[in-house]
Amino acid sequence: MCMNLAVALVHYPVYNKNREIVTTAVTNLDIHDIARTARTYGLQRYYIVTPSPEQQAMVNRITTHWDTGWGGGYNPDRKAALSLIKVLPTVADAVKDFQQKFCKPVEIIATGAKPKDDAVSFRTLRQKLQDQDKPYLLILGTGWGLADQLFEKAELTLAPVNGAGDYNHLPVRAAFAIMMDRLLGDFRS
Amino acid sequence: MCMNLAVALVHYPVYNKNREIVTTAVTNLDIHDIARTARTYGLQRYYIVTPSPEQQAMVNRITTHWDTGWGGGYNPDRKAALSLIKVLPTVADAVKDFQQKFCKPVEIIATGAKPKDDAVSFRTLRQKLQDQDKPYLLILGTGWGLADQLFEKAELTLAPVNGAGDYNHLPVRAAFAIMMDRLLGDFRS
Numbered sequence: 001m002c003m004n005l006a007v008a009l010v011h012y013p014v015y016n017k018n019r020e021i022v023t024t025a026v027t028n029l030d031i032h033d034i035a036r037t038a039r040t041y042g043l044q045r046y047y048i049v050t051p052s053p054e055q056q057a058m059v060n061r062i063t064t065h066w067d068t069g070w071g072g073g074y075n076p077d078r079k080a081a082l083s084l085i086k087v088l089p090t091v092a093d094a095v096k097d098f099q100q101k102f103c104k105p106v107e108i109i110a111t112g113a114k115p116k117d118d119a120v121s122f123r124t125l126r127q128k129l130q131d132q133d134k135p136y137l138l139i140l141g142t143g144w145g146l147a148d149q150l151f152e153k154a155e156l157t158l159a160p161v162n163g164a165g166d167y168n169h170l171p172v173r174a175a176f177a178i179m180m181d182r183l184l185g186d187f188r189s
Numbered sequence: 190m191c192m193n194l195a196v197a198l199v200h201y202p203v204y205n206k207n208r209e210i211v212t213t214a215v216t217n218l219d220i221h222d223i224a225r226t227a228r229t230y231g232l233q234r235y236y237i238v239t240p241s242p243e244q245q246a247m248v249n250r251i252t253t254h255w256d257t258g259w260g261g262g263y264n265p266d267r268k269a270a271l272s273l274i275k276v277l278p279t280v281a282d283a284v285k286d287f288q289q290k291f292c293k294p295v296e297i298i299a300t301g302a303k304p305k306d307d308a309v310s311f312r313t314l315r316q317k318l319q320d321q322d323k324p325y326l327l328i329l330g331t332g333w334g335l336a337d338q339l340f341e342k343a344e345l346t347l348a349p350v351n352g353a354g355d356y357n358h359l360p361v362r363a364a365f366a367i368m369m370d371r372l373l374g375d376f377r378s
Contacts, residue, residue, distance in 0.1 A: 036358050037363045040354075040357055042352065042354050077358045164373050167229055167269065169267075170226055170366065173222065174222060177359065177362075178366050178374070181350070181367040185352070185367070
């Protein structure tokens with residue numbers, strides 16, 4: 001289990017199609033899919049970042065249903081996944097929360113589909129994660145991706161996941177699954 | 190682009206929670222997410238296998254909307270992904286369709302979360318796929334996985350995707366993304 005890695009799915013600040021900074025809506029799908037993948041790869045925490053109190057309440061309603069509500073008894077595997085979730089208003093809050101848990105400074109790893117000059121490779125980050133004393137927060141953007149200000153705040157930027165050609169429109173859920181496998185997966189199989 | 194690989198998402202025959210053979214419902218999410226990942230990794234075709242005429246009509250309504258309807262102009266990337274989709278009643282129909290296109294016998298690769306003694310590794314299958322003359326159809330189960338009869342029909346069974354511990358409840362969409370990356374991904378990054 002990788003205890004020094006957490007993920008944050010960011011709904012603000014992100015770009016829309018016209019490169020305006022917006023708050024996107026939290027989707028039920030992102031809640032469940034990313035939680036199941038995060039749990040499968042042993043992550044410590046899955047932060048859902050949204051400044052909207054209504055959206056925060058919606059996420060808490062869903063996780064409570066699967067935790068203490070009817071869903072927990074019906075599907076305990078789902079409960080184990082959703083118990084990783086914590087909803088917070090900003091990325092800074094997620095860093096602070098993870099830092100308190102870990103008692104060490106957390107480094108932010110920004111991700112996106114566009115190549116950046118100073119990006120670290122998956123291989124390099126996989127090696128860094130072996131040092132269990134150092135906590136990292138991987139941040140994923142919704143909509144058309146993380147705002148530049150988050151790349152500026154991040155200590156590291158991860159190389160994009162490339163497919164087999166020029167077309168690169170992976171859903172964030174699929175990109176996250178591939179990242180986890182490259183960083184933490186068991187390649188013996 | 191990998192022209193010798195296609196994927197089929199199977200809604201019958203698959204198991205439910207009580208290991209009964211059922212027909213699952215096609216979800217909008219599986220249509221979109223798997224199409225986008227398949228397109229990103231250069232697959233030839235994405236078959237949606239369901240014997241239900243109502244479900245077949247539903248899929249065709251969605252793909253038509255994004256192809257010739259309003260959606261095609263609004264989001265051409267989505268159109269490129271969904272154009273890979275073909276709905277057919279059985280896995281045998283999908284094999285036959287891909288065979289006609291390729292004019293060579295198609296081998297079926299079955300997938301699932303449980304380990305099997307005769308499973309091929311990702312590395313072995315990655316090498317096999319380099320032989321562009323040989324077509325393969327990767328079949329994915331919905332619900333609680335592909336019925337045993339499909340494993341018996343398949344020429345190959347692929348090793349399961351393992352996470353970092355005992356918990357393994359990846360969504361089929363996430364497992365497919367990881368498979369594509371392991372089989373066709375560009376690991377130089």
